[in-house]
Amino acid sequence: MSVDARPRLPLRPFSRAARADAADTSRRAPWPLVGAGLFIAFLALLPLAYLVIRALGSESDVVGFLLRPRTVGAVAATLALGALVGAGTVALGVPIAWLTTRTDLPGKRAWAVLTLVPLALPSYVVGFAFLAFFGPRGSLQGLLAPLGVERLPSIGGLFGAVLVLTLVSFPYVALATRAALLRLDPAVEESARLLGDRRMTVFRRVTLPVLVPAIAAGALLAVLYALSDFGAVSLLQFDSLSRAIYMQYGASFDRSLAAALALVLVGLTVAITWGEARLRARAGTYAASTRRRPTVVRLGRWRWPSLAFLTLVVGLALVVPVGTVGWWLVRGLAQGEPLRLVIDVALDTFMVGAVAAVLAVILSVPVALLAARYRSRRSHFVESAAYAGYALPGIVVALAMVFLATRTLPVLYQTLALLVAVYAVRFMPQALGGLRSSLGTAGPRLEEAGRTLGDGPVRAFAMLTVPYLRPAIVGGAALVFLTVVKELPLALLLAPIGFETLATEIWDAASSGFYARAAGPASLLLLVSIGTVALLLRSEDRAR
Amino acid sequence: MSEALAVRVRGLRRTFGDVVAVDAVDLDVRPGEMLTVLGPSGCGKTTVLRLIAGLDTPDAGTIEIGGRRVAGSGAVVPPERRRVGMVFQDVALFPHLSVHDNIGYGLRRDPAREVRIRELLELVDLPDAAERMPHQLSGGMQQRVAVARAMAPRPDVVLLDEPFSSLDAALRTQLRGDVREILRAAGAAAVFVTHDQDEALTLGDRMAVMVRGRVEQVAPPEVVYGEPATPFVATFVGTSNLVHGELRDGVAHTRFGQVQIVGEVRRQEGARGLVVLRPEHLDLREVPDGPADAGAWRVLRRRFTGTEILYEVAAADDARLWVEAGHAVRRLRVGDAVALRLREVETVMFPMTHGGLEAPRSLAQRRPDLPDAPDRFEVERVAEDEDHLAHADPAIAVDEGRDLRG
Numbered sequence: 001m002s003v004d005a006r007p008r009l010p011l012r013p014f015s016r017a018a019r020a021d022a023a024d025t026s027r028r029a030p031w032p033l034v035g036a037g038l039f040i041a042f043l044a045l046l047p048l049a050y051l052v053i054r055a056l057g058s059e060s061d062v063v064g065f066l067l068r069p070r071t072v073g074a075v076a077a078t079l080a081l082g083a084l085v086g087a088g089t090v091a092l093g094v095p096i097a098w099l100t101t102r103t104d105l106p107g108k109r110a111w112a113v114l115t116l117v118p119l120a121l122p123s124y125v126v127g128f129a130f131l132a133f134f135g136p137r138g139s140l141q142g143l144l145a146p147l148g149v150e151r152l153p154s155i156g157g158l159f160g161a162v163l164v165l166t167l168v169s170f171p172y173v174a175l176a177t178r179a180a181l182l183r184l185d186p187a188v189e190e191s192a193r194l195l196g197d198r199r200m201t202v203f204r205r206v207t208l209p210v211l212v213p214a215i216a217a218g219a220l221l222a223v224l225y226a227l228s229d230f231g232a233v234s235l236l237q238f239d240s241l242s243r244a245i246y247m248q249y250g251a252s253f254d255r256s257l258a259a260a261l262a263l264v265l266v267g268l269t270v271a272i273t274w275g276e277a278r279l280r281a282r283a284g285t286y287a288a289s290t291r292r293r294p295t296v297v298r299l300g301r302w303r304w305p306s307l308a309f310l311t312l313v314v315g316l317a318l319v320v321p322v323g324t325v326g327w328w329l330v331r332g333l334a335q336g337e338p339l340r341l342v343i344d345v346a347l348d349t350f351m352v353g354a355v356a357a358v359l360a361v362i363l364s365v366p367v368a369l370l371a372a373r374y375r376s377r378r379s380h381f382v383e384s385a386a387y388a389g390y391a392l393p394g395i396v397v398a399l400a401m402v403f404l405a406t407r408t409l410p411v412l413y414q415t416l417a418l419l420v421a422v423y424a425v426r427f428m429p430q431a432l433g434g435l436r437s438s439l440g441t442a443g444p445r446l447e448e449a450g451r452t453l454g455d456g457p458v459r460a461f462a463m464l465t466v467p468y469l470r471p472a473i474v475g476g477a478a479l480v481f482l483t484v485v486k487e488l489p490l491a492l493l494l495a496p497i498g499f500e501t502l503a504t505e506i507w508d509a510a511s512s513g514f515y516a517r518a519a520g521p522a523s524l525l526l527l528v529s530i531g532t533v534a535l536l537l538r539s540e541d542r543a544r
Numbered sequence: 545m546s547e548a549l550a551v552r553v554r555g556l557r558r559t560f561g562d563v564v565a566v567d568a569v570d571l572d573v574r575p576g577e578m579l580t581v582l583g584p585s586g587c588g589k590t591t592v593l594r595l596i597a598g599l600d601t602p603d604a605g606t607i608e609i610g611g612r613r614v615a616g617s618g619a620v621v622p623p624e625r626r627r628v629g630m631v632f633q634d635v636a637l638f639p640h641l642s643v644h645d646n647i648g649y650g651l652r653r654d655p656a657r658e659v660r661i662r663e664l665l666e667l668v669d670l671p672d673a674a675e676r677m678p679h680q681l682s683g684g685m686q687q688r689v690a691v692a693r694a695m696a697p698r699p700d701v702v703l704l705d706e707p708f709s710s711l712d713a714a715l716r717t718q719l720r721g722d723v724r725e726i727l728r729a730a731g732a733a734a735v736f737v738t739h740d741q742d743e744a745l746t747l748g749d750r751m752a753v754m755v756r757g758r759v760e761q762v763a764p765p766e767v768v769y770g771e772p773a774t775p776f777v778a779t780f781v782g783t784s785n786l787v788h789g790e791l792r793d794g795v796a797h798t799r800f801g802q803v804q805i806v807g808e809v810r811r812q813e814g815a816r817g818l819v820v821l822r823p824e825h826l827d828l829r830e831v832p833d834g835p836a837d838a839g840a841w842r843v844l845r846r847r848f849t850g851t852e853i854l855y856e857v858a859a860a861d862d863a864r865l866w867v868e869a870g871h872a873v874r875r876l877r878v879g880d881a882v883a884l885r886l887r888e889v890e891t892v893m894f895p896m897t898h899g900g901l902e903a904p905r906s907l908a909q910r911r912p913d914l915p916d917a918p919d920r921f922e923v924e925r926v927a928e929d930e931d932h933l934a935h936a937d938p939a940i941a942v943d944e945g946r947d948l949r950g
Contacts, residue, residue, distance in 0.1 A: 195650030
């Protein structure tokens with residue numbers, strides 16, 4: 001028979017008997033789980049609910065206020081900030097993820113670590129460092145002075161805010177993309193090549209589309225970070241909503257207007273979360289259990305541009321902030337700044353962070369279970385509520401909680417208990433993400449095996465699923481700890497009088513212009529951040 | 545042959561570090577033919593497939609597809625230009641594309657794309673699944689989509705890498721037949737890699753048996769079974785008893801009597817070696833249970849396959865054999881005494897040469913109760929010195945002259 005003469009095929013060789021559809025039976029969630037989930041959703045939405053009540057109960061002209069050019073400008077600025085940071089983190093994170101997983105880049109592992117560390121740097125520390133380095137009379141200008149450079153253009157405003165927030169949040173995208181790349185079965189890309197596509201085409205038609213949900217998930221975290229950020233935007237004097245809310249809160253006695261502004265921001269966040277949730281539904285189905293490692297791409301003449309790109313990113317995101325803080329620390333020590341104070345403040349801060357991290361993980365378990373195991377409208381609501389709580393700007397949560405506490409629970413007002421509880425609820429989504437996707441891959445079979453061997457449902461979960469989830473739990477807890485330790489606005493407004501955290505110390509000093517005094521706690525925070533990253537990496541290794 | 549071979553492989557070699565995965569492999573795939581490649585896991589069969597596909601580069605040797613050099617002697621044709629389709633073990637459907645788009649992936653420039661997709665959906669009997677996503681399909685459906693996707697651009701050769709190994713037995717048998725029909729109807733040549741000998745025997749027009757990176761034999765399945773080229777093939781494909789024998793006038797004399805030997809070997813007058821006796825070459829008969837007799841065989845265990853009954857029998861010297869019994873034989877119990885007789889058959893013999901001979905450790909190395917555990921196969925070298933033959937392994941001691949009862 002000639003190879004080219006292929007007849008049309010009338011036969012239908014696949015009989016229907018061969019079909020065995022494993023139908024997905026949707027199960028009902030047990031009521032304690034639903035109860036816990038709804039309670040957590042209630043906690044997460046509490047500040048939001050308060051804001052709505054405040055805004056509705058306002059005696060001022062809320063609508064008129066929202067239509068003021070200044071308000072509209074703040075909304076536009078926030079949208080621009082979110083979009084640019086999202087785009088920036090994708091532009092940095094995706095190539096970095098690809099370079100550090102798929103290529104023969106020299107020092108791949110080291111680059112992977114170095115590009116992860118900026119995630120740990122507090123935005124206001126980086127903002128302060130950029131001001132002190134690139135600013136009109138900063139270190140760079142000092143270095144360039146001999147060349148006749150009198151004054152550098154301002155680093156503040158939209159450009160500075162986007163730069164700083166992109167540099168501290170691109171690791172979200174890099175991490176998510178890396179994980180998705182490692183999960184992608186190499187045979188998928190090989191299939192595409194055998195079907196006639198060149199390597200670049202395969203990347204465009206297969207690899208990238210498969211990665212999109214992961215990239216989007218990472219970018220969403222970065223955008224939420226940017227929208228919620230208070231420290232960097234206010235230091236760099238960029239009028240995003242978060243700063244506008246703070247100004248409104250500080251400037252007038254009518255806090256309902258601040259509440260109205262905050263609601264606008266919440267609206268933006270809900271829209272983003274909704275879009276991402278649609279993508280995420282797809283992402284869950286993309287992961288393959290693969291044993292094979294993908295073939296390594298030889299960079300060839302792209303090797304040096306790749307190295308230059310990574311050097312630039314790490315230089316800006318890591319070397320400049322660390323170097324600048326270090327320089328001010330040395331100056332401060334030379335001027336006799338006391339270190340003792342820094343240590344006391346540090347211990348207080350770590351205690352708050354640790355308790356909040358444990359609490360956040362505990363809170364995230366029912367939400368993750370509902371979202372991964374019992375997909376329903378209710379689960380979706382609980383998860384969205386958690387993310388909505390996370391998306392609320394810290395300054396607004398602080399505002400809402402101050403009022404709620406003073407009006408309904410004065411006993412709690414300005415207590416550490418309230419501060420820790422608010423932290424745990426607010427940052428729970430950071431523990432939730434990893435836990436949810438791990439639960440997605442663990443599947444209920446593990447527990448079902450335990451049930452057949454005589455375990456009750458709780459024991460099966462504790463003995464079988466929890467150990468499987470340990471990397472996710474450790475990673476989530478570390479992430480929450482890291483975030484709480486460097487959190488600024490809540491600590492500013494909710495901490496008991498006289499209780500300082502490293503963040504508030506830095507803030508006070510930096511905003512008063514005492515850069516040398518800020519450098520002590522700042523360098524400690526940098527050290528802690530880097531240590532936490534090391535912890536994260538270890539748990540990632542163990543998971544592999 | 546006027547028509548070029550679908551695939552022509554010569555002297556193929558691929559090493560990974562110190563490990564020689566593929567060594568001196570020659571393979572021909574004729575147009576429209578299905579060649580199955582059988583071997584234990586780690587024997588290099590998947591590597592051969594990847595080298596043909598262009599997903600890996602050989603260290604030495606040449607590959608031609610449809611008469612065109614694609615690898616070796618300076619030729620490097622990338623996988624996308626080899627006109628090769630591949631079905632992977634883990635399915636590897638594009639998770640972000642619907643069934644329709646998966647099948648249509650390789651038809652981007654085909655003006656009749658929609659027609660072809662519809663045709664393939666019909667072919668694999670998934671006419672209503674076009675808009676479904678891969679994760680919404682069962683394992684069997686996914687694998688059928690993978691076959692359709694690989695076939696869509698009408699490749700010259702379709703490579704299948706253990707495509708059904710993750711499916712259950714019934715589905716596997718079903719799909720096996722379906723895929724064979726599809727490939728036959730399409731006239732595409734195919735290379736089907738598997739570690740399942742049933743799959744290799746039933747699917748292949750010809751089959752290649754590989755072990756440790758080398759091809760031991762390439763022949764039609766009946767020939768591989770009936771005239772295995774090496775002791776490994778004899779024991780890996782089907783159940784074999786390897787017993788000692790000596791050639792006289794083209795007939796091997798064994799402890800069970802005489803058996804015709806085929807092939808060149810039969811001319812080696814006086815040669816001694818291992819004779820392949822399949823279970824069906826032997827006949828067994830129940831004998832009255834008398835006092836312990838050195839010549840008696842006793843039933844050790846019994847295996848019913850549905851179409852036949854196999855008995856493993858042991859002699860007093862612990863030699864063991866697998867013997868097939870027809871349904872006529874009354875059901876025997878473990879411990880029953882039986883007599884063995886050689887049927888009038890032709891078989892092959894592996895003479896002990898000066899280079900030595902790789903021989904299995906016991907008479908019945910390949911156990912029918914472990915049909916899917918080829919990895920357990922082990923060989924050991926029999927001493928070169930023929931004098932040691934009788935002492936090398938008591939289980940295969942040549943025992944001519946003993947009168948078999950019956």
